[in-house]
Amino acid sequence: MLCQVYIVLKDDILFQRDYAKGLDASLFSSILPKIKQDTFSKFGGEMGEYDFYRYKLSFIVDKDYDLMIIFVSGLTDNFDRIKVELHNLKKEFIDSYRPALKKGLDILISEDIEPILDKIHMNLSPKISIIGYAGVGKTTITKLIKEEEIPMEHIPTINGNHAVVKLGKLYLSVWDFAGQEQFSFLWKKFIAESDAVLLITDSSFENMEKSRYFIDLINEVVPYSHSAVIGNKQDLPTSIDIESIERVMGLKAYPMIATDRENKVKMIRIIAELLEIDPDVSPLLRPLIEKEELILKVENALESNNIEQALSYYKKIHELCIEIGDNSLAAEYQEKTENLKNMIKQQMSIQCTKCGRFVARSKAKADTRRTNLVDSRMYGELKKAGTIIMGAQNKEYYCISCANHGHQISQRAKKERKSSN
Numbered sequence: 001m002l003c004q005v006y007i008v009l010k011d012d013i014l015f016q017r018d019y020a021k022g023l024d025a026s027l028f029s030s031i032l033p034k035i036k037q038d039t040f041s042k043f044g045g046e047m048g049e050y051d052f053y054r055y056k057l058s059f060i061v062d063k064d065y066d067l068m069i070i071f072v073s074g075l076t077d078n079f080d081r082i083k084v085e086l087h088n089l090k091k092e093f094i095d096s097y098r099p100a101l102k103k104g105l106d107i108l109i110s111e112d113i114e115p116i117l118d119k120i121h122m123n124l125s126p127k128i129s130i131i132g133y134a135g136v137g138k139t140t141i142t143k144l145i146k147e148e149e150i151p152m153e154h155i156p157t158i159n160g161n162h163a164v165v166k167l168g169k170l171y172l173s174v175w176d177f178a179g180q181e182q183f184s185f186l187w188k189k190f191i192a193e194s195d196a197v198l199l200i201t202d203s204s205f206e207n208m209e210k211s212r213y214f215i216d217l218i219n220e221v222v223p224y225s226h227s228a229v230i231g232n233k234q235d236l237p238t239s240i241d242i243e244s245i246e247r248v249m250g251l252k253a254y255p256m257i258a259t260d261r262e263n264k265v266k267m268i269r270i271i272a273e274l275l276e277i278d279p280d281v282s283p284l285l286r287p288l289i290e291k292e293e294l295i296l297k298v299e300n301a302l303e304s305n306n307i308e309q310a311l312s313y314y315k316k317i318h319e320l321c322i323e324i325g326d327n328s329l330a331a332e333y334q335e336k337t338e339n340l341k342n343m344i345k346q347q348m349s350i351q352c353t354k355c356g357r358f359v360a361r362s363k364a365k366a367d368t369r370r371t372n373l374v375d376s377r378m379y380g381e382l383k384k385a386g387t388i389i390m391g392a393q394n395k396e397y398y399c400i401s402c403a404n405h406g407h408q409i410s411q412r413a414k415k416e417r418k419s420s421n
């Protein structure tokens with residue numbers, strides 16, 4: 001998977017984009033002269049790759065402009081696919097900045113480069129394989145991530161499904177396997193070149209024991225992939241606790257209830273952790289997680305009738321959608337914000353008892369009257385005898401005009417009115 005993109009002009013890092021954990025900035029700066037020497041002289045050609053620690057550095061250079069573009073990716077990534085993307089980025093970059101490159105001006109990388117980077121990341125998106133035996137919840141987990149309707153009955157997956165899922169500006173290539181044993185001849189092929197493997201168990205003892213087969217498969221086919229176990233169906237009373245699952249499987253295990261929509265963020269976090277796409281590492285993931293958390297908070301605020309709070313969450317979600325580039329969701333939240341604002345306006349306004357107009361509470365005159373259920377002649381007698389008589393209060397609101405005409409308020413003479421000077 002693509003972890004980082006660097007554009008180096010002369011001796012300066014002009015641009016850096018982190019998609020996942022890669023080379024530390026200071027480490028990269030310190031090895032840059034060596035990389036430059038290797039790329040411009042030793043390799044001779046325009047393109048090349050070499051392994052560095054746990055990463056593959058793939059580069060393309062342009063000697064005329066003293067330009068170098070470097071992709072930092074996983075060790076097992078396919079160089080042929082990377083080559084195509086390096087070529088594309090170099091072409092787009094030089095085409096966009098040719099005048100500045102020729103004149104030797106300072107280049108400010110603008111947002112123009114975002115669409116091409118977005119496409120490169122999509123084409124080199126990490127492959128996540130979701131494996132496990134039939135009925136453990138692989139398709140349910142895939143749908144949870146994709147925000148699709150959660151299946152409540154088991155409809156076995158045939159062969160397998162592949163989809164590129166867009167999480168904010170991050171792309172994930174998700175492979176959902178067919179877990180029935182009649183499809184086992186496909187498993188090896190499906191799992192190949194995975195960046196991450198999620199082994200799903202339904203947290204039953206029998207399935208967990210059986211699923212150890214997949215651990216051997218991972219070790220054989222994709223030993224360098226990031227893998228973990230998902231102990232699904234933790235809501236079932238017979239489910240085995242996650243610590244025991246972790247111990248038996250010998251892999252990091254996460255508890256999950258895939259049928260609960262609220263676990264979407266949790267699932268994204270698991271994948272992010274696995275691929276080392278930590279929100280601190282990738283600026284693209286932070287707004288996404290923040291957005292998902294706010295969506296849950298807004299539901300709680302609405303349930304507890306905390307409308308003002310919900311409005312502030314709506315506004316924030318709208319801003320985050322724009323930051324992520326999810327324009328359709330941004331439009332949806334813009335509309336929700338407007339609707340809520342109107343609702344608040346209506347709640348804060350008051351209807352005039354006389355003319356029926358809605359006016360702001362601050363512009364209405366309240367007229368409170370006590371009403372007695374006891375006949376006025378008896379009232380005095382009863383009071384004298386010490387009877388406590390409960391009265392009712394009747395509050396009515398008038399707009400200023402009706403209050404004035406109805407003498408609830410009186411207009412002061414012009415000279416008595418406050419003047420601004």
Ligand SMILES: Nc1nc2c(ncn2[C@@H]2O[C@H](COP(=O)(O)OP(=O)(O)OP(=O)(O)O)[C@@H](O)[C@H]2O)c(=O)[nH]1
Pocket residue numbers: 132133134135136137138139140141151152153154155156157158177178179180232233234235236256257258259260
């Ligand atoms: N109680 C409970 N049921 C779940 C959970 N996750 C999934 N299921 C149910 O398990 C059943 C099977 O889920 P699927 O996602 O279709 O299983 P699968 O692993 O894709 O199965 P194959 O495609 O045959 O390999 C469905 O009825 C789901 O509703 C969970 O966390 N708790």
Ligand SMILES: [Mg+2]
Pocket residue numbers: 138139140155156157176177178179
């Ligand atoms: Mg399935």
